[in-house]
Amino acid sequence: MLARVANNLFWMGRYLERSEHVARYTNVNYFSSLDAPNAISQSRQFVLRSLLFMIGAPEQDAQKPLHEEEIIYNIGLNPEYDHAILNNVKAIRENANGARDLISTELYESINRFYHYVLNYDPNYFVKRGLYDFTIGVTQRTAILRGKIRGTLLHDEIYSIIMMGVNIERATQIIRMINAKYHDALLTKGSYGDKVGNSFEWTTLLKCAESYDMMRRSYRKTPTLLSALEFLVLNGDCPRSVMNSLNQVCNHMHILHLDHRPDKGSTSFLAGKLRAEFQYLRVEDIEQDINGFIQKVLERLYQISNKMEEEFFLY
Amino acid sequence: MSDHHQNALFSSYNRKPNLFDEVFDNDGTVKAIYEKLITLFGQHALDDYVHLNNKAKASFFNQGITFQVHGDKSAQEKIFPFDLFPRIIDTADWEKIESGVIQRNRALNLFLWDIYHEKKIIKDQIVPLSLLSSSVNYLHQMYGVDPPGGIYNHISGTDIIKHSDGKYYVLEDNIRCPSGVSYVVCNRTALKRALFGVFNHYEAHAVTNYAENLLQILESVKPQGVDNPNCVVITPGMYNSAYYEHSYLAKAMGVELVEGRDLFVENDFVYMKTIKGPVRVDVIYRRVDDLFMDPLEFKPDSSLGVPGLFAAYQKGNVCLANAPGTGAADDKAIYTYVPDIIKYYLDEEPILNNVKTYRCDRPDDLKYVLENVDKLVVKPVDEAGGYGISIGNRLTKEEIETVQNQVKESPRKYVAQPILSLSVHPTYIDENQSFEPRHIDLRTFTLLGKDTEFVLKGGLTRVALKAGNLIVNSSQGGGSKDTWVVKKDS
Amino acid sequence: MSLTYTIRYQSKNHYESPARGASWQFLILPEDNRSQELISWNVANNLAADVNVSINGLGFKTIRIQANQTFTDLKIDATFIVQKEERNPFGFIPNADPAMDYEVMATVDFQADHETELRKTPFTTLPVQHHAIFSFDRKKNAFDNLMALNTWVYHHLFFKVGVTDVNTPLEEIIMKRHGVCQDFTHLFLAISRQHNVPARYVSGYLHQGNGYFGDSQMHAWVEAFVPNGGWIGFDPTNNILAAQNHVKVCHGIDYNDCAPLKGVVYAEGKNTTSHIVEVIASQQ
Known part of the structure; x- marks a missing residue:
């Protein structure tokens, strides 16, 4: 496979995953805040700030009033706004175009339909009444894409490259969500006597990761900081957990890299090392320094992705 | 004989008595080969047909089988307009077309070999030297280079029309980077999906075998000493208007689709950059123009090419298809000599006729052209895609003067042909919600390899969608139809 | 020697x-x-x-x-x-009758064989108004006319560094009458080709020990095809034939090839x- 095309496929996977997480985070936060148990969590300003924080464009000025329609438009459909879902979907298609001869007609067609769905979505309707419909539309379509990737491509190197992108991005987005919700929990603590440890935000977090129901099945209790983190970071059975993503990353690395004893410093080595660390990590260790943990994991994921580019995509 | 007036779809079809209609005879009866088709189509109400046609178009759009008109800033994606009502070519006509295009393209190949070697045809004064020395597409770097297998025009697109006399004529040769073959396959797929019940009443030749034949041709011209050649398709990139076709061909052949930046040359061998390191490339089906291929040899600012590619080619370490410099044989001034070229190299009479062409660099012809601009189609010799063509009977007085001045200024740049009446074919016109006669032509696809040749049984029937318009190119608003070459006159 | x-x-x-x-x-x-x-x-x-x-x-x-x-x-x-090696550029026997030179050069065979060296490129096309800038004396053979052309170009242009570059059109060179070896060479080529004498651009090194024009850069001169004589080097920048002071690197249709x-x-x-x-x- 051409190095350039592999790069396209990798980023196609990343943008696919990113579109979905941004859409879902926007949807869940916006709508679950409507029945949040405290006034801060219900406040529109609070929700909008949380959205901006999660996509990586936090509003620094704490006093500045945010305009709801403008923020929603930016995150959804503003072609001039880098973080917009629209631009993520454009990037999916652009990258798919660069690898068009390698992917199936069915996958390409689904991507193309997805692109036209987003491109032709009426921005006026979107900011006034379409937020729910649009974000659900996006998450459904990303699920279709994932199904087409899994169901219509050979499970060879091409598939593995895409899945590397998907999983590295998924782990990254989950950590970003945790970061955003941790930030929110700190802001809302104390109102109505909530402690950070059992903030309402942890329920929202799990819903953002589509993991709330399964978490309830596992723990049979209202989520807390510790249980939510344990489930979303360390529980390998949870398909959205960082642990699960790392397991998949390592499996796909194995297909790309048949070497059983990878060079130290290789992508395989870095991913394997992080997974091994996670296997013996306790949530209590994480709790000691949550911010530090978040920054460290993001840094490590970034390193793996960079190494991947260096090792496979640059010649 | 069924009378088409009883048929819902064609009841309002207005035949143009002075034009050759492919489907209906002058008295309105349906030609034998179309009878079954007309009957089968007749089972559909107009609404059904419109519904199916729209579905077919939507499927093109969803699959991203689109193109962007070049020079159009907004770069809107458009589908290549498609009409579900197919064109049928009978066995006898097809045999003539097929043998005709093979003959023609073999002769052009020999012509190319000759003008890049001994130039016998010029010394024997069949083709004037001035034609060569004034051709901007003649690459002096190709002089004395022997392309692998002796083949220059591996892939040729020969455009053919049927005139009002019912005979086929060759309109032009395209032997640089002819495009359109992917649409032949798409049209067939779309038609079969929408109208399988109609298609299976005819025994038409398949068109999906093009890619495997192309791969065979490419493999036949592999460099010496290579057993299993690695063939690739090179594209200018995803913003090229024919990118869909490039990706289709790569996918259908199962080879890599590369861009210039994916390749590099080391010690005069070509390699592609893969995730596992460099892999040697032996044959390149190139969809990048001559001058953009190698910035060290041709246009220095080209970012589409591969530095050093031409040296690798000269040394025989890689084969380029088509060979560089084929443009010297497909410009419209050479066209007028093709019948002589066929006789000279093959000692055969041309099977397909040329359209009468006036060459403005001949004083007599120039005089005639200047006096009759209003009755002629004037074309620049070195433009493709229907650009720069003026059709005499649609010009205003001022426009005629402009054309006369352009021709006077550089006669070598122009040829002129009588305004031909291309045959017409019933085509569904959206705005008018009815079938109407529209002019069509046929682009055929010929492949030449080492000791092997292939003509795609079918081709791209291009339709000029505006009433009375004669220019069928997609860049000029043309559409297309599926083309059935039937196995027997069923 | x-x-x-x-x-x-x-x-x-x-x-x-x-x-x-x-x-x-x-x-x-x-x-x-x-x-x-x-x-x-x-x-x-x-x-x-x-x-x-x-x-x-x-x-x-x-x-x-x-x-x-x-x-x-x-x-x-x-x-x-x-x-x-030192070679005598005059060491060939020209056609006895100068007319024979022009007869040969007028044949299609000759022109077809030398199509490349007769081709007019943007660098080597004489602007229409300058077509008569130099004419051949048909009473002399091709070689003698080329010698005369060599001298004429040498006198027509003044060697001056920095006033022209690789993109300066021939017309401007003719009008302003100055330039470097490239420009001398292109002018020679244009006139020679106009008179059906095949000529090519040569790039190489000039030994300036004898005070020849050059500018510590690569040098350019002409090779023209003379009936009976083959390719002979003319250096219009210095009004000499190219001989032992000229070390050739390559030739081509014009500067672009070299x-x-x-x-x-x-x-x-x-x-x-x-x-x-x-x-x-x-x-x-």
């Missing part, structure tokens, strides 16, 4: 913003032919990049350098040792280039 030349070619290229990789082709290797032999050569570069030998579109040897790293400067330093340096550099911003050429002779 033979001469040994030591030729030094140095090139410095500076890029304002760092370049991320490049591919260069140097057309600077003296060719091996009947009158000269390349004894040895060495090319060093500051990037420690591999030096490969390849060919250009007309089959002349080139030096290829490929850089994959990021850099702002490329310096190359090349040394060639060439042995040059540019000493062509390259693709992945960089934004401006770049500056300078070359220095030094030719030192030692008699043997």
